[in-house]
Each structure stands twice: as C-alpha cells, then as structure tokens.
Amino acid sequence: MSTPIIEFKNVKKCFGETVIFSDFNFKVEENEIVSIIGPSGSGKSTLLRILMTLEGIDGGYINIAGESLWHMLWQGQYVPANNKHLHKMRNHLGMVFQHFNLFPHMTVKRNITEAPMRVKGISREEAEASAERLLQLVGLADKADSYPNDLSGGQKQRVGIARALAMKPSILLLDEITSALDPELVDEVLDVIRNLVKEESFTMLLVTHEMYFAREISDRVCFFDKGAIVEEGKPEAIFTQPQEERTKAFLNAYLGQ
Numbered sequence: 001m002s003t004p005i006i007e008f009k010n011v012k013k014c015f016g017e018t019v020i021f022s023d024f025n026f027k028v029e030e031n032e033i034v035s036i037i038g039p040s041g042s043g044k045s046t047l048l049r050i051l052m053t054l055e056g057i058d059g060g061y062i063n064i065a066g067e068s069l070w071h072m073l074w075q076g077q078y079v080p081a082n083n084k085h086l087h088k089m090r091n092h093l094g095m096v097f098q099h100f101n102l103f104p105h106m107t108v109k110r111n112i113t114e115a116p117m118r119v120k121g122i123s124r125e126e127a128e129a130s131a132e133r134l135l136q137l138v139g140l141a142d143k144a145d146s147y148p149n150d151l152s153g154g155q156k157q158r159v160g161i162a163r164a165l166a167m168k169p170s171i172l173l174l175d176e177i178t179s180a181l182d183p184e185l186v187d188e189v190l191d192v193i194r195n196l197v198k199e200e201s202f203t204m205l206l207v208t209h210e211m212y213f214a215r216e217i218s219d220r221v222c223f224f225d226k227g228a229i230v231e232e233g234k235p236e237a238i239f240t241q242p243q244e245e246r247t248k249a250f251l252n253a254y255l256g257q
C-alpha cells in the first residue's frame with residue numbers, strides 16, 4: 001500500500017480538562033475525497049485546525065506525505081518541529097473556512113496574492129497572474145478590484161476558495177464552507193468545488209452538513225462522534241445502509257429517514 005498522505009496516529013487533544021480526542025487514528029490516501037459528518041461539538045473542525053497547525057496536539061503523531069507534522073523525536077522526547085519544517089509542512093495544505101476570514105481592507109485580488117507573495121516569495125506579477133486565473137475559475141473575474149464587504153456571502157466564499165488554491169496545496173481542507181450562507185447561495189459555492197474535482201485530482205478533507213453534497217462528491221464518508229470515527233465507508237453504504245445506531249440516529253435527524 002502507498003503511504004497515506006494524511007495519517008493521525010494515537011492523537012490526543014484536550015482543551016483544558018475537556019478531552020476532544022483520546023486516541024485518534026485516521027488515514028487519507030492521496031487523491032481521496034473524504035467527508036466528515038457528525039454532530040455539533042464532536043471535534044470535526046478541531047481535526048482540520050490541527051492539520052493546519054492552528055491547534056497543537058497533546059500526544060501521538062500526525063504525518064503528512066510521510067513526514068511528521070508537529071512532533072519529532074529528539075533525544076527520547078517529543079518536541080515541536082522547527083519553524084522551517086513547519087513552514088514546509090504547511091505548504092501541503094490549504095484551508096477554506098466557514099466564516100471566509102478575508103481581509104476587509106484588501107481588495108479581492110490582494111486577498112489572493114498576499115500569502116503567495118509573503119509566504120512563498122512569489123513575485124507580484126506571477127501572483128497576480130495566478131489570482132486572475134483563479135478568479136476566472138471561481139467565476140469572479142470582474143471582482144478583482146472589489147473589497148470583500150461589497151460581495152455576497154457566496155462570492156466571499158468563492159474568493160476564500162481561490163485564496164486557498166493560490167498556495168497550490170496538495171491537500172484542500174474545507175470546514176463547513178457553506179454553513180454561513182443563505183440557502184440560495186450554497187450551490188454557487190459547491191459548484192466551484194464540483195468543477196474543481198472534475199478538472200483535477202485533489203486530496204480533499206471536508207467537514208460538511210450538506211449531506212447530499214457529501215454523498216455526491218466523496219470517495220469515503222466518515223461519521224464522527226465524540227472525537228472518534230464511529231462508522232465509515234462509501235457514500236452509498238453510509239447513507240443508505242448505516243450499520244451503527246448513532247449513525248442511523250444522526251442521519252434520521254438530518255435527512256428525516
């Protein structure tokens with residue numbers, strides 16, 4: 001078997017006294033599209049935030065493309081990886097957030113070019129050419145000079161996707177990217193992701209409450225509860241023949257099955 005592109009091994013994560021993951025194990029293969037579904041507060045966003053190194057861990061390992069993300073063994077102790085290594089590992093990942101997280105004082109184009117120029121040292125010319133291509137891809141070529149506050153929620157999120165792609169990540173993390181949107185704006189954002197996976201191979205890990213989208217797009221769906229994967233499998237199997245009581249109850253509540 002090939003090396004998984006993402007691997008959590010015996011990961012422990014606490015917020016103070018609250019244990020989110022006690023012994024979490026999880027793998028994603030290269031070019032696999034995996035949806036994480038599950039109740040609110042079960043740790044789904046934390047999982048993505050840990051991968052992005054926005055949160056640390058309290059034990060275990062996380063490997064990305066076969067290399068340790070957070071901890072390295074040094075003289076018998078686990079220590080955080082140094083900044084250079086962390087920077088290299090972060091380059092594998094792009095994340096789209098629920099609340100867009102765009103810089104309001106920057107134009108759309110600048111929101112997209114900022115990180116590639118600052119973090120990757122790409123020239124302004126190259127970053128702007130890439131931003132223009134990406135804006136075309138997300139259907140916002142005419143909004144390059146607008147400011148985020150002049151855009152609809154769906155447009156803001158499409159900028160969020162373009163911004164994540166500008167870093168050329170090999171893994172895209174999507175954290176409930178349509179949850180903050182009015183229902184009529186959801187599909188314009190999901191269509192961008194649909195087109196993206198049609199055009200290119202991607203490793204994608206998405207946390208979503210859009211069950212029809214998870215079913216349509218995923219190679220694998222994981223039902224997650226209380227910091228653990230309760231059940232996982234092909235979308236058809238999870239959505240039509242869930243085996244675990246907790247999965248059935250969740251899907252019943254969600255889909256009225």
Ligand SMILES: Nc1ncnc2c1ncn2[C@@H]1O[C@H](COP(=O)(O)OP(=O)(O)OP(=O)(O)O)[C@@H](O)[C@H]1O
Pocket residue numbers: 015020038039040041042043044045046047
């Ligand atoms: N920075 C933090 N400090 C303390 N507790 C936190 C922090 N971030 C998350 N939590 C807690 O960790 C638990 C898991 O949160 P998380 O956001 O990962 O859940 P989730 O499954 O993504 O939920 P939702 O579907 O509502 O977004 C929750 O109880 C949350 O309150």
